[in-house]
Amino acid sequence: MLPNLLPQFLVGLILLFPHAIMHAAGLSFLGFGLPPHMPAIGVLLAEAMRHISTGYWWLAVAPGVALICFVKLFDLLGGAAKSLTAPKTSQE
16 A cells, blocks of 8 residues: 555645745745745845835846746646546547
């Protein structure tokens, strides 16, 4: 029974990883995550938000695009893993 559950467990982990990234970035952005001197996407976005009003809007582009790319990458990997581990149906 356990070998049959392992692929489903791995798919579940892969699909939960984007949520973990978004939660960590959101908490860091709000100041509840890592300390400000630690490199994290949320901290980088929070620091960039302070400079947007002075015309340095592009400081938020790199961390924002990186966050979107990481989340989309793991979402696509999870979808591919889910379709690979889905039970095959026979069509007669």
